Each structure stands twice: as structure tokens, then as C-alpha cells.
Amino acid sequence: MKKELQLFIPAYIAFNESLLKEEVASELSLKPSDSFSIKLLRRSIDARSKIIKANVKLAVYINEPVLPDNFEINYKEVADAKHVITIIGAGPAGLYAALRCLELGIKPIVFERGKNVQERRRDLAAINKEHVVNPESNYCFGEGGAGTYSDGKLYTRSNKRGDIDYILKTFVYHGADEMILVDAHPHIGTNKLPHIIANMRQSILKYGGEIHFNSKLVDINYKEDKISSVIIERNQSRVEHLCSHVVLATGHSARDIYELLNNNQIAIEAKPFALGVRVEHPQAYIDKIQYSCHTFDEVIEKRTYLPASSYNLVNQVNNHGVYSFCMCPGGIIAPCATSQKEVVTNGWSPSKRNNPYANSGIVVGLELKDFEPYKKFGALAGLQLQKEIEHKAWLLGGKTQTAPAQNLQDFVNNKLSTQLIECSYQPGTHSVQLKEVLGNMIGSALQQGFKLFNQKMKGYVSNEAIILGVESRTSTPVRIPRDKETLQHVQIKNLYPCAEGAGYAGGIVSAAMDGVNCINAIFKML
Numbered sequence: 001m002k003k004e005l006q007l008f009i010p011a012y013i014a015f016n017e018s019l020l021k022e023e024v025a026s027e028l029s030l031k032p033s034d035s036f037s038i039k040l041l042r043r044s045i046d047a048r049s050k051i052i053k054a055n056v057k058l059a060v061y062i063n064e065p066v067l068p069d070n071f072e073i074n075y076k077e078v079a080d081a082k083h084v085i086t087i088i089g090a091g092p093a094g095l096y097a098a099l100r101c102l103e104l105g106i107k108p109i110v111f112e113r114g115k116n117v118q119e120r121r122r123d124l125a126a127i128n129k130e131h132v133v134n135p136e137s138n139y140c141f142g143e144g145g146a147g148t149y150s151d152g153k154l155y156t157r158s159n160k161r162g163d164i165d166y167i168l169k170t171f172v173y174h175g176a177d178e179m180i181l182v183d184a185h186p187h188i189g190t191n192k193l194p195h196i197i198a199n200m201r202q203s204i205l206k207y208g209g210e211i212h213f214n215s216k217l218v219d220i221n222y223k224e225d226k227i228s229s230v231i232i233e234r235n236q237s238r239v240e241h242l243c244s245h246v247v248l249a250t251g252h253s254a255r256d257i258y259e260l261l262n263n264n265q266i267a268i269e270a271k272p273f274a275l276g277v278r279v280e281h282p283q284a285y286i287d288k289i290q291y292s293c294h295t296f297d298e299v300i301e302k303r304t305y306l307p308a309s310s311y312n313l314v315n316q317v318n319n320h321g322v323y324s325f326c327m328c329p330g331g332i333i334a335p336c337a338t339s340q341k342e343v344v345t346n347g348w349s350p351s352k353r354n355n356p357y358a359n360s361g362i363v364v365g366l367e368l369k370d371f372e373p374y375k376k377f378g379a380l381a382g383l384q385l386q387k388e389i390e391h392k393a394w395l396l397g398g399k400t401q402t403a404p405a406q407n408l409q410d411f412v413n414n415k416l417s418t419q420l421i422e423c424s425y426q427p428g429t430h431s432v433q434l435k436e437v438l439g440n441m442i443g444s445a446l447q448q449g450f451k452l453f454n455q456k457m458k459g460y461v462s463n464e465a466i467i468l469g470v471e472s473r474t475s476t477p478v479r480i481p482r483d484k485e486t487l488q489h490v491q492i493k494n495l496y497p498c499a500e501g502a503g504y505a506g507g508i509v510s511a512a513m514d515g516v517n518c519i520n521a522i523f524k525m526l
């Protein structure tokens with residue numbers, strides 16, 4: 001017999017298998033002779049009260065075996081398929097687009113400017129240790145896109161844009177832990193993502209799709225409203241590739257793509273985005289606040305059964321939103337520049353979230369009116385602002401990947417930090433007044449925002465915390481406009497602007513869903 005149960009119980013029970021089984025047995029008044037197994041269906045933490053609770057939904061199998069989920073993926077052999085779709089970029093959007101092609105019997109041909117996940121590792125080490133940024137292979141570019149060495153948090157608020165469950169199950173099919181189907185805030189971790197991404201590549205190749213690395217889109221040939229071919233640069237030579245449909249999934253850091261479209265008078269438009277800093281606290285410090293502990297000993301006790309805590313903060317300051325972005329409990333701050341003369345931060349964490357630090361982007365939402373001083377750059381106005389601030393971070397940070405930084409309380413009090421505290425950012429930090437990097441408007445909004453956050457999380461502003469600049473690749477400052485129904489570019493009908501780089505996604509899951517949506521839209525037209 002199978003029964004479903006919803007429990008609201010202390011977290012120390014929810015996270016301990018034998019205590020949880022005892023709770024279930026008592027809840028269902030099971031006899032000692034009953035043999036039963038439990039399968040978690042959903043789990044979330046409620047840390048609002050002194051005794052931290054968890055909401056747990058589970059299936060109980062009494063005197064019968066646990067049944068596996070019946071999730072099937074039917075990929076078809078597509079090597080000689082009638083229809084072929086060209087996909088530019090192998091981030092979450094490009095990979096999920098390619099996998100969707102396999103289900104529909106379409107052959108995907110993917111061009112990716114970067115290297116495969118294994119080869120990419122060396123370039124990440126070079127950024128961290130030697131301050132050398134390879135513009136084709138870094139934290140943003142390469143197989144799996146910005147998603148591969150990302151934190152791998154898989155929650156999204158975009159539940160109307162597609163089937164989240166399908167995206168998560170496809171991750172599980174390719175090797176992710178089934179717990180991502182259970183946790184309210186699923187997370188994979190940087191250590192596990194590359195293997196999963198490589199498995200996705202294997203699926204694409206096994207069923208007859210193509211993936212070409214070190215292959216960058218550098219030009220397009222189009223007449224009136226149709227692209228006839230794309231020009232791909234590989235090993236310094238250029239090859240023309242004929243195409244009938246092009247999914248453009250190049251992510252928010254492919255500035256050359258925006259310039260290519262702009263130079264060809266293909267419609268793009270400026271888009272609001274957000275910019276700020278990355279803040280880092282000791283994880284125990286955040287746990288103490290979030291888990292309402294009086295002492296660090298209490299934190300240690302609670303962490304025996306609770307995960308590293310996170311937070312989500314938002315406030316309005318002078319008509320601008322100031323908010324936390326991509327919070328990484330137990331994480332590391334990463335250097336995410338895509339060219340040499342800029343400094344860009346982001347964060348990741350391993351699957352166990354067991355690093356001693358908690359980091360998060362804290363950013364100010366920028367509107368089109370904020371790009372006014374850059375209006376001569378037209379659709380690229382926001383991009384220009386983003387570029388200039390990233391370059392300034394590089395200049396003031398010391399012209400390497402060392403990040404300009406300030407202890408948090410000092411930043412709020414406009415004081416240069418005489419000694420920066422230690423932090424996880426491997427290329428190092430250099431003490432500056434971060435307002436000089438960010439400019440007065442963004443700097444003041446952040447100072448005010450931090451003060452308001454400190455009212456919500458007492459002790460958040462402290463010199464136990466440090467901020468680094470700049471957190472600037474939150475989303476794209478450029479939109480590539482498309483028709484709402486057909487998803488075709490408003491001007492070029494066989495071009496499908498896709499996911500984050502085109503302004504239609506923010507994060508791994510929503511990007512993956514948009515990849516799927518673009519292929520579904522093309523399939524309807526075939």
C-alpha cells in the first residue's frame with residue numbers, strides 16, 4: 001500500500017532518516033510487523049521560529065517496494081534527419097535546445113566558441129592563479145556556458161515559461177542527484193555540474209547531433225528577412241555554414257554578438273539590468289542570524305542537521321531596487337571576466353556547500369533612464385556603462401584580476417579599509433573606496449540598501465564582512481527582440497534570439513526552458 005504524507009516537523013527529525021522513519025510510523029500508527037520505506041517528494045526549511053521546522057511531503061510504501069519514477073526520455077536517431085537546426089552557444093539554453101531536437105527527430109548542429117568542460121578547467125586555473133583571461137574560455141564561455149562552473153542553484157520564479165520538472169528530470173537523467181526533484185531549493189554544485197554537462201554532450205553525439213567546440217559565430221549572411229548562412233571561425237580560419245533556422249543562445253557576455261547585430265542593423269534594444277558588488281560573510285555568521293542562535297556553539301550544534309543557511313534581501317532605495325542576487329551558502333567568489341582589462345565577480349559553491357564563507361551579489365536595479373549619459377551608444381548604452389565600470393574595477397584593483405574591495409562597515413561609513421579581511425576570492429583583493437568604482441548613484445544606493453538589510457538581519461553590516469567589485473553580469477543590458485508567439489526575431493524570421501543573452505531568461509532553469517521553447521516554436525513551423 002502507498003500513502004502520501006505531509007508533515008511539519010522539527011528540522012532535526014526531517015534531516016535524520018531514522019528519526020523521520022520513527023515519526024512516520026507514529027503518524028500512521030504502523031505496527032512493528034509492518035515493513036515500510038519512505039521516499040521524499042518535497043522538503044523545505046522554515047527557519048522563522050526558534051525551533052527550526054521543515055515541511056516534508058513523502059510517499060510511504062507499506063509492505064511493498066518503493067516504485068521508481070516513470071520518467072522516460074525518447075531521443076531519436078537524427079544523423080540523417082530531414083530537418084537541421086543550427087544552435088549557437090552550448091550553455092544551458094543551447095544544450096537543452098539540442099536535446100529537445102533529439103526528441104523531435106531534428107538534427108542539432110551546435111557551435112560553441114569555448115572548449116569542452118575538461119579543457120576549460122586549465123583556463124579557469126589561469127584566471128585564478130596567473131590573472132590571465134582567455135577571451136574564448138573562462139567562467140562564462142565554454143561547454144555548458146556560464147552554467148557549468150556556476151553554483152547550480154536550480155530554482156526559478158519563471159514557472160509560467162515552461163516545464164521546470166522536465167528540466168530537472170533531464171538533469172537527473174544525465175547524472176544529477178534525485179534530491180533536486182525533492183528540495184524546494186534544488187542545488188547541484190560546481191563539482192558535479194561538469195560531469196552532467198559532459199553526459200548531455202554524449203547524448204547529443206550518440207543520437208547523431210553535432211557539437212563543434214572552438215567554433216565562434218563571427219558573421220552572418222542574410223537577405224531581407226532570412227539568414228542563409230553563418231560564418232564560423234575555427235583555428236583562425238573562417239568557414240561558411242548554410243542554415244535554415246538559427247537559435248542564437250550566446251549568453252549575456254557575448255558582447256561581440258550584440259555588436260555584430262548592431263553593425264548589421266539587425267534590431268537590438270537597450271534593456272534594464274542590475275549592477276553592484278559581491279558581499280562575503282563567514283558562513284557561521286549568517287547561520288547565527290538565520291538560525292536565531294545566541295552563540296557560535298549553538299550554530300555548530302544546529303549545523304549537524306541543517307544545511308548552510310541562505311538569505312534573500314530586497315529593498316527600495318531612491319526608486320531603485322537594491323537586492324541580493326545569486327546567494328551562495330558555503331561558497332567561493334569567482335573571477336568571471338571575459339576579457340583581460342575588466343574585473344567581474346560572481347559566486348559558486350560545491351554540492352556540500354561546505355566552504356567557510358557565504359557570498360551573494362548585492363545589486364542595484366538600473367532603468368533605461370540611468371543610461372542617459374551613454375545615449376550616444378544607442379541600444380548599447382547599458383552595455384557601455386557595464387563595460388566602463390568593469391574596466392574601472394580593473395584599473396583600481398591594480399590592473400590584474402585582483403578585485404577592488406572594502407570591508408562592509410567601512411563601505412557603509414565611507415571609510416577606506418586599512419586592512420581588508422580574508423576572503424575566498426582566489427586572485428586577491430585590493431583596498432579601495434568602492435564608491436569610486438561604482439559611481440555615486442550606485443554606490444549611495446548600495447550604502448543605503450546595506451543599512452536597510454541590517455535592520456532585517458541584525459549584524460549583517462559588519463567589518464567581519466567584505467565587498468568586492470563588480471557584480472555586473474546579472475543579466476544582459478541588451479535585448480534581442482522577438483515575436484511573442486513565434487519567437488522569431490522581429491526582423492529576421494529564421495533567427496531565434498534565445499535565453500539570457502537575448503533577454504528572455506535569467507538563470508540555468510529559465511535559460512534551459514527557453515532553449516526548449518525555441519525548438520518547439522521552430523517545430524511548429526516545419
Ligand SMILES: Cc1cc2nc3c(=O)[nH]c(=O)nc-3n(C[C@H](O)[C@H](O)[C@H](O)COP(=O)(O)OP(=O)(O)OC[C@H]3O[C@@H](n4cnc5c(N)ncnc54)[C@H](O)[C@@H]3O)c2cc1C
Pocket residue numbers: 088089090091092093094111112113114139140141142143144145146147148149150151152153154155215216217218249250251252253254257326334336346347348498499500501505506507508509511512
Ligand atoms: C559563477 C556563476 C554562478 C552562477 N550561479 C547560478 C546558479 O546558481 N543558478 C542559476 O540559475 N544561474 C547561475 N548562474 C547564471 C547561469 O549560469 C546563466 O543564467 C545561464 O548559464 C544562462 O544560460 P544561457 O544558455 O542563456 O547562456 P550561457 O550559459 O552564457 O551560454 C552561452 C554560450 O554561448 C557561447 N557563445 C557566446 N558567443 C558565441 C559565439 N559568438 N559563437 C559560439 N558560441 C558563443 C558561450 O561560450 C557560452 O558557452 C551563474 C553564473 C556564473 C558565471
